[in-house]
Amino acid sequence: MGVVRGIRRREAQGRCPDILIAERDLAGEARAFEAVAAAIEAFTPRIELTQPGTCVFPTVGPSRYFGGDASLAEQILEAVDTVLAGQTECHIGIADGVFAARLAARMRRGGPCIIAPGGSTEFLAPLPITTLEQPELTNVLWRLGLRTLGDFAALDPSDVLGRFAREGLQAHHRASGTDDRLADVTDPPPDMAVSLSLEPPVERIDQAAFAARQLALELDAKLQRRGAACSRVTIEAESEHGERFIRGWRHEGALSVAAMTDRVRWQLDGWLNASPNVRPSGGLSLLVLRPENLIPAAGRQLGFWGGETEADQRAGRAVARLEALVGADNVQVAEWRGGREPDDMIRLLPAGTVELSDRQLSIFDERPWPGQLPAPSPVELFAEHAIQVVDADGTAVTVSGRGKISAPPAQVCLDGRTWRTVVSWAGPWLLDERWWDQERFRRRARFQLVDDEGNALLAYIQKGHWWLAGTY
């Protein structure tokens, strides 16, 4: 038992009532992980980060030098533990392929988990099919009766390719432990790298990230012309005093523009906030993105039905321009989240952090929200807009703790000056949510009011005060 990866928030709270829940902070993780990556870099220069917290590297060379896989793993473990200083622990797995090595590391068998060469297929075979972490594919495989990676790996690759196309074949490679180098990966010609010199040198991470986005767009366009995408990118950064910082990042599939931008941001975040002897002494003056492991770009064809369209690309470019103009937080896209109050239902996210073309599916996630006001919703929302609502005698309307209204509302004043007559009204509809959360709990009674000018309002009373939530 205990809190583990993948459980729901409510469940985690059930298992550990004192739990402190934090939003995932990838930039923070990247910063913290930078020290670990630097420690491992002392052993081998060829490390590749997949995401903050995980890195992979080939062991053939270093193992020979450091006296075998076991000895290498022990030494790295020791070095990393020194850096981590007991805050968390490091797990090492060595296997034939990246996928198998990652699962081996997750085995958490005290020390490093080393799979003998050629033994990866055997090691993976008993693991459940869901470890592939491709829900769409594994759902189908599960229904076909394939319950373990071994079952899947036993299929003929050509059959898998015929039925599940490229994606399926890649999964098959992973399941059989032969994903160290995919068949259709090619090395790009040297001129594919894109670089950007920053004049004047930038010191702030958001400026650098903005430059990185431009660079990623450029690289993406360049790759696209060749009908390719890359699954690995090497990011080189140079400070104005000539210090260089190079890291390779790899991804299971193709790296999108947003993914590349994130990786540059993570890397620079780690570098600019590193310990003083590693940190660059000046601003950033050069950024280079070097694509590696080119793969055929499967999903980049302009969509006929759905997918990325030209309109999406134009919108994406506008977002990049606007971010420079008004700041990244002032350009937002909406995401449907669901909730009981109109301002809860939609969440606005900075547009630069999401893929603009790929977002339809999450929108249709409709779960019932008991206590939600039915459609139509207010067209204009207000935050912290105090109003007054009085009954026929001119005294403020109140709602008792049991939800009983003191008198029917007769007049409403929105701006502190003019009073309007309430023609029709309904309510109170009580809302009492998140009572377990000190800061976000809400206990209010909501009303709909229509005044004599035909304006329809959504108002609520909370702790004896009236507020305007929206107008219809």
Next chain:
Amino acid sequence: MKFAQAGVAESEQVFDTGVMGVPAELQEQVQRVAPVVLAAEQLLPVPEIFHPVLPSGGLQRGWTTRVYGGPSARALAWALLSNITTTGGWVAAVDVPGIGLSAAREVGVAIERVLVVTSPDASTWSATIGALIGSVDVIVFGAPRHRVQPSEYRRMSSRCRERGTVMVELGSSGEGQLQYDLAFSVDPVEWQGLGRGYGRLQARGLDVSVSGRRTKGPARNARFELPAIDGRLRRVDQARPNLSAVS
């Protein structure tokens, strides 16, 4: 001399920017490389209920429009733009305070294709609009809080015509700062479903009057229910007896 003057006047018409003295051969080049705008291809789709009130049965790309008349104007604007977002187009909302996107979603707007942009101050406002022209299909903007120079407005609308972006200004009164191709005046007439202490808001009746220099003739009037009592959007053809708010 006379010719030169005519050329200048013409170039001003072409660019509408007031840039003087463009040589004739350059003008020719400009004519050749300027994007060709064919009117018939340039209609943005709108829901069928709005066809009778629009001069060509759709929103013409490049038009500047204005929707005004209280909060209900927003409901009309979103309903008008819903089909554009569902057919792959993008809408940007610039400086629309308290934007109620769940209401937009209910009238059929695909909210994942709406960019919500806030310009921090008056100095970046026109640059913000300028960056969106040609990049999105429709720009919805709240009436600017500052005074915008007429020349700036003219420049914006001529760029819109050239790049095929529709501007929709949301206003509260009839007085806009711009010359509009279309202006929708929205008058809320009735709410259905809400009683005195019971019921809930269900249907909104709106009187819409469309005028502007593109309507060819008198203003077109129609009554819409956005939404009607069954949740759909509907045009009410015959003048119906005015239902009281208590239904």
